[in-house]
Amino acid sequence: MDFPVFHLDFLGNRYLIAGIAILHVLINHGLAVGMMPLIAAMEWYGHKKQDPRWDKLAYKILFVCFLITTTVGALTGVGIWFSVSLVNPYSIASLIRVFFWAWFTEWLVFVTEVCLILAYTLTWKKWTAQGPESKKRHIRLGFALAFASWVTMAIIVAILGFMMDPGNWLTVNSFWTGVMNPLYIPQLAFRTPLAATMAGIIAMFLILFFTKKQDQFRNDALRAVGLWTLAFAPFVLVAGWWYYTSVPDAMKDNLGVSLGTLEFVDWQTKFLQIAVITVVTILLVVQFAISRPKLLPKVALVVPFVAILWMTGHFERVREFIRKPYVIGQYMYANGLRVEDYALLQRDGVLTYATYSNPLTEAEKAELPNGLSEPERTARLEAIQKGKDVFMNTCTRCHTGHGVNSITGHLQRMFGDQPWTPELTAGYIESMHYAQPYMPPFPGNKAELQLLGTYLQHLQQNKAPIPGAQSVGVIVSGAAAARSPEMTNQTEAAVQ
Amino acid sequence: MNAIPVPRDIPLPMPAPEPILIGVLVIFFLMHIVFVNFMVGGALLTFWYQLRGLKEKRFDDLAYEIASTITANKSIAVVLGVGPLLAINTIYTVYFYTANALTGAFWISIIPLVITAFVLTYVHKYLWHQMERMKWLHIGLAAVVSLLFLFIPLIFLTNINLMLFPEKWGTVQGFFSALMLPNVFARYAHFVLACPAMTGLFLVWLFRRKDDAEIAATGFERTELIRKGYQWAFWPTAAQFVIGPIALLTLPETQEPIHSVIAVFGVAILVSLGMAHLMFTETRRPAETIGKSFVPICVMMLVVVGLMGTGRHLYREAAVTPHRELVRAKTADYMRKVDEANRQAATAAEGSAEGVSQ
Numbered sequence: 001m002d003f004p005v006f007h008l009d010f011l012g013n014r015y016l017i018a019g020i021a022i023l024h025v026l027i028n029h030g031l032a033v034g035m036m037p038l039i040a041a042m043e044w045y046g047h048k049k050q051d052p053r054w055d056k057l058a059y060k061i062l063f064v065c066f067l068i069t070t071t072v073g074a075l076t077g078v079g080i081w082f083s084v085s086l087v088n089p090y091s092i093a094s095l096i097r098v099f100f101w102a103w104f105t106e107w108l109v110f111v112t113e114v115c116l117i118l119a120y121t122l123t124w125k126k127w128t129a130q131g132p133e134s135k136k137r138h139i140r141l142g143f144a145l146a147f148a149s150w151v152t153m154a155i156i157v158a159i160l161g162f163m164m165d166p167g168n169w170l171t172v173n174s175f176w177t178g179v180m181n182p183l184y185i186p187q188l189a190f191r192t193p194l195a196a197t198m199a200g201i202i203a204m205f206l207i208l209f210f211t212k213k214q215d216q217f218r219n220d221a222l223r224a225v226g227l228w229t230l231a232f233a234p235f236v237l238v239a240g241w242w243y244y245t246s247v248p249d250a251m252k253d254n255l256g257v258s259l260g261t262l263e264f265v266d267w268q269t270k271f272l273q274i275a276v277i278t279v280v281t282i283l284l285v286v287q288f289a290i291s292r293p294k295l296l297p298k299v300a301l302v303v304p305f306v307a308i309l310w311m312t313g314h315f316e317r318v319r320e321f322i323r324k325p326y327v328i329g330q331y332m333y334a335n336g337l338r339v340e341d342y343a344l345l346q347r348d349g350v351l352t353y354a355t356y357s358n359p360l361t362e363a364e365k366a367e368l369p370n371g372l373s374e375p376e377r378t379a380r381l382e383a384i385q386k387g388k389d390v391f392m393n394t395c396t397r398c399h400t401g402h403g404v405n406s407i408t409g410h411l412q413r414m415f416g417d418q419p420w421t422p423e424l425t426a427g428y429i430e431s432m433h434y435a436q437p438y439m440p441p442f443p444g445n446k447a448e449l450q451l452l453g454t455y456l457q458h459l460q461q462n463k464a465p466i467p468g469a470q471s472v473g474v475i476v477s478g479a480a481a482a483r484s485p486e487m488t489n490q491t492e493a494a495v496q
Numbered sequence: 497m498n499a500i501p502v503p504r505d506i507p508l509p510m511p512a513p514e515p516i517l518i519g520v521l522v523i524f525f526l527m528h529i530v531f532v533n534f535m536v537g538g539a540l541l542t543f544w545y546q547l548r549g550l551k552e553k554r555f556d557d558l559a560y561e562i563a564s565t566i567t568a569n570k571s572i573a574v575v576l577g578v579g580p581l582l583a584i585n586t587i588y589t590v591y592f593y594t595a596n597a598l599t600g601a602f603w604i605s606i607i608p609l610v611i612t613a614f615v616l617t618y619v620h621k622y623l624w625h626q627m628e629r630m631k632w633l634h635i636g637l638a639a640v641v642s643l644l645f646l647f648i649p650l651i652f653l654t655n656i657n658l659m660l661f662p663e664k665w666g667t668v669q670g671f672f673s674a675l676m677l678p679n680v681f682a683r684y685a686h687f688v689l690a691c692p693a694m695t696g697l698f699l700v701w702l703f704r705r706k707d708d709a710e711i712a713a714t715g716f717e718r719t720e721l722i723r724k725g726y727q728w729a730f731w732p733t734a735a736q737f738v739i740g741p742i743a744l745l746t747l748p749e750t751q752e753p754i755h756s757v758i759a760v761f762g763v764a765i766l767v768s769l770g771m772a773h774l775m776f777t778e779t780r781r782p783a784e785t786i787g788k789s790f791v792p793i794c795v796m797m798l799v800v801v802g803l804m805g806t807g808r809h810l811y812r813e814a815a816v817t818p819h820r821e822l823v824r825a826k827t828a829d830y831m832r833k834v835d836e837a838n839r840q841a842a843t844a845a846e847g848s849a850e851g852v853s854q
Contacts, residue, residue: 470600
């Protein structure tokens, strides 16, 4: 509506965010939040036992983490901002207005974290050589880094929790009511042991690279890190249970009860299964690593790691799952339109208030019905243009035309090869949110439903990719009246 | 149609008084850009000295010294960029996000490009000695890193420039057409010249504080190294006296007068003249006195950087203020309509409920 529409018609906009965010979460949890305390503990243990092998191993693991967290880790964090501001600028801009100071504080902690990881890594050898006092200082630096890493996660989780369930924020419009949303503490309690367990598995994997098979130290290191992993794994289950028993309360306001409950039971059952499989796998592999370290192949550690990724992925899905059809619970729908705006938009139409139009490319203009006269063709294209604008403004935040999660794919499944006439599709879209509680209601007026239907009918024949503003730019709406969805006689004829 | 778009803003209050947000934006952005200067300048100087190192080994050692500084500087540059990004998102939501979307493919490609540049920087630094036998490949890495570091700021600059001109939003088609808007290349040249200049000063600081053994390991005298730092600081700064005014003169016209902008940049030019004079004097000083003016030079540079940031902000405000008033009015009007439509819908719902109950 108010921003040019960035759109990826093959990949889908959500997958851009998801790809970047998942990579970031894995690195953040596995190599920063969970790993830094483990490395500091290793360094402390090596110093206590006066065993330099621990020190060397801890440094090697830290160096791997340093390389990855300061490149892919840091940049995917920024990438989440970039991608969200492209895909759904309305939601991120609203969240920033509410959470500016939380993000600002998180940023200050993040600056501290980066300075600490630089200092911790780059002073390791020098301070170790300077004697025990410097070494103790260095170990303290490691624990300070571990704490800073955890605090950054703790702040971000507040914002993630808010997106799912703003709690009292809608009525008491303040920062702290947003932060103390009901899913915050359970989510943080789940992520903390999850990060520690992930770090344990990754560290065990790295130990196999950094120690020799016949070296007794490999066994000692595997046993110690195995115990670390075993200590945290049960808490993943306990906190996971707490988290998802908190979910229904948060969810019930968003979804229609019957279908929502069925979906939730499905998610819950799967989560339980995956969590149990993951924890059992971890227990088995770690037990094996402790009791038969010499026989442990590297690939064996990949199994629990993949299981953890699977569980984390399923866990992250719940955020999508709970918040739909909203992007900010009860406040803003996934299409970026505020709940409060609906009365106006459904009365006057979305296009009346759209700042931009999304130009049709030549390829998109192809495949019109044969035998149209020039005026009919013009009118038809005008209707398709308006229908496309409705589509771009109300559907594309989640759907593509022909790519991943495409609208044509859904229509094909529902209506097959029969002609997707405006009557057919518009009739469905008008009431789809009753049948599909994950879908927001259609925000436009009746005329726009027909225009969208005409566009979808065109998409049945025209398979050209739908470009975003990043490649074809935008057309600025002149006067609102010129773009009013009140149909001209010609457009009306074309829609019929 | 080349109409000027007037979008609506996000209908939520600002999280803090505007001067505080502007302070966050300008101060932290300047801190960010200084470290970006060190990072880009460090990469360029490393590449240059590696090439010279092909003939004289000690230049290769000097290149290694400079390359070693990029690791920390680049991480600080990135992390310091997040705060101003947050502030610009908040203050200039409509302007910034619009520019981002219109150049979206290149804008999002910043992420993989920076990751690639950083990974290659690590490979270049940490495999320096292992790649002795593949020197050209190693230098090729430095060249690729330099090119990436030079290109990424151009994407940022194009965005920051595009956001100031709503009248161009309807005509731009992707990154390259936004790149062709007035002032982009002049500002870019201004930025690129600042990189070796700031890195030169950074090297003076570095070589003044290193101990004698570390200096001896480079194969240069301390005085030589400090002088090189000053030379890198001076010559690009001298070139700024040509490029800077071009950047100023090519600024597109704004509806609001920009006398204050010109005054601020005028003062910056005067302070720069004094600073450049001191830099040049330092390059000619003997070993006993070289570095004497380092602190005054740094203070003057700080003043110049502060004035540049202030001038840029004043220009940005002059460029967008009239349009922002239109945006505010349109947002307020829209919210009035939303309230009215909701009242109407509520009345209609009550009416139909009464109808049902009767």
